[in-house]
Amino acid sequence: MNHKIFFTLFVLLFSNLSASCGFVCDIVVDEFLLPTFVAVFLTLGFISIIYMIGKITENPRLNVWAQAELGQAILTVIIAVFILGGITWFCTEGSGVAISAGMYSGGSPYSGNMYDISCSYLSNIAEYSNDVMSLIRYNIAVGNIRASLNEFGCKGDELHVNPYGCAMAFLGGPATSWNAHASNYNYVSLFNTSLNIATICFFNSLFLLYLLQYISSGFLYILLPAGIIIRAIPFLRGLGGALIAIIVGLFLFLPFMLTIEAMIWGPIMQNWHSSMIFPDERDIQNDIWPVSLEGIVDIMDWNTVDDFSHNNLIDIFKSTTHIFLAGVFLPYLGFIGVVLVTKDFSKLLGEEVDISKLTQLI
């Protein structure tokens, strides 16, 4: 009797949720609600048919099976309601800011719902990574060009002077050649390491961004209804449960963790990025950009420019560190949380999915 009351209650709740999808975000909730709703009724219809067959054939095993499955179907509906409720809340304008509103009053650079915030944050990280990559590439190009510069003449310094080269410049004779920026070849190898890290951060941010967009565009339409139906089939309960658990993890907890990260790390990244100085064709600041673009054309100017200072190099390393923490370290720290939730849900809905081992396949 209690099961029936609960079941009716949750179906009503489910219907209410499907009616309230008008104010949700870009994710087209009403498009997946119908298949989900159909899947729930198909599952219930399937169980009812089995129950009726059991009654007609007077087979008690079928009746017991149908009654047990009804409990599982109710559990599935509860989870589906939970998912829909979560999505509705996550899609509500300002839900992302609401999470941090009580904790942080400094004003977040992001606004909107959690999916908007997550996407904006990941787009920004990808953009920052791209900027750092451009910065490093510029330095590699400059370093390579400068390192290839050879000068000829009388190399004079306090220790030895070669006056012959100068005196006999037109006719020949002894002379010296030297490369004032030869060390730049060595620095290029350091820049290459940073460029590799920046590239990984760039692709990782894009991976997470497209993953988020992928799951918010078509993931739910197929996997949630499929999970609900498959879960009703006894031998495939583990698979169905895993599909629903993956949706809970990726659709609810991934944007949740990214929103938290955006609130904590977003302002730091924005301040850092606004302090970055990029090369300008007209006004290149010599302390960071020793060679102007005009300088590349006017080779003789290179004699007067300073070499790379340690600050140029350290700035590059620090920029790489910023994007590495934002693009790789923190998202995957959050990802571990998502894995734990998915494991818990899959255990409840069927059998535990060892996602940590599965992800090693990637």
Next chain:
Amino acid sequence: MKYLDWQNLSKLSVFTLLLCFSLAHAEFLDTPSAELASWQTMVFIAVSVSFSIVIFGYIIASILQNQHYTSVFKDELIQVIFTGIGIAVLLFIIGVFEISLMPILNEKLGGEELTLHASAQTALDKKLNRAEERFEGIILYTNKLAEQGSKYASCSFWSVGFYIGGCSGLNVALGPITTGLSTLAIGITDLYSLNLLNQIGIILYTFLLPLGIFFRTFHLTRQFGGFLIAVALAFGIVFPVSVLFLETISQDFHNNVLGITRDPEHITYIIDDSDVERCNEFNPSFSEHIRPNLGLGDGTTHGTRKGILNETTLDILAAEIIVDIILFTLILIIMLLTFITATVSFFGGTVDLMYLTRLSV
């Protein structure tokens, strides 16, 4: 099991709330900025909300006279009490640490009276500055070495002539120097990461600890909540504490084992500065100096000329990079990961340590 009856649970709940309320007003681990809410208050609110949700669930189950769910919510209440008391005990240990051990650590590190995070920040800043100074020294040296090594002497008349890299022997030092530079660059990146993580540690604490307590209330998100609590405690507490302990060990190592000065000018990097500057591309005999500087044990060297290569001078740099940066970061990461794994299992979950370490690669 009489301690688990409803009356005793109510008493325990009130006791836990009072405990957390007291800790919410304790004066340690202050928030770093006015924009950030007091994390202690947030923790208290999270514990209170968790209690409210469980008690509300219990009331509903009682109204419906459902024994199963009444029992479930009772179990959940035990979990919330467990979380509250667990957090309170941890915060109490932190308080004791901050009050009793911080003065000793500050004195040992030669700093002023600072809080846990500020002291760790100072130690990391010093470490980073030291690494940057070393880096600057190597860069200046490399610039000079590479330029001198690139010098060629030539003699020509019209289109006939020759040229020779009289100083190119100096380039033999560039390989190891570049390797040292790359290692130091990775070290600076590591130290800067630690620096940033220490800065956001208290913010993580303010965000993740209350959320962890909240999520731990529910059966389905218990592991997730435990993980958030573990991460918050790891970065908020264990991280700065480990930094301070490791820094004291590092200082002891430098003072007692190496017994060297940290002045960058005392490092010569294989070929001494003055030898680099003495190179004359028109004097091929200079290349004869490029041979191992093997001592005879009596203070003299082989042959009549002194060799300019001195591999032993890299010792200081290697020791500093290995102990100050690589070993420091490695031990810190291991401590954090081990703590997270242990704390998550303490709060009722499991985290695959191997999976975490794969992320750090």
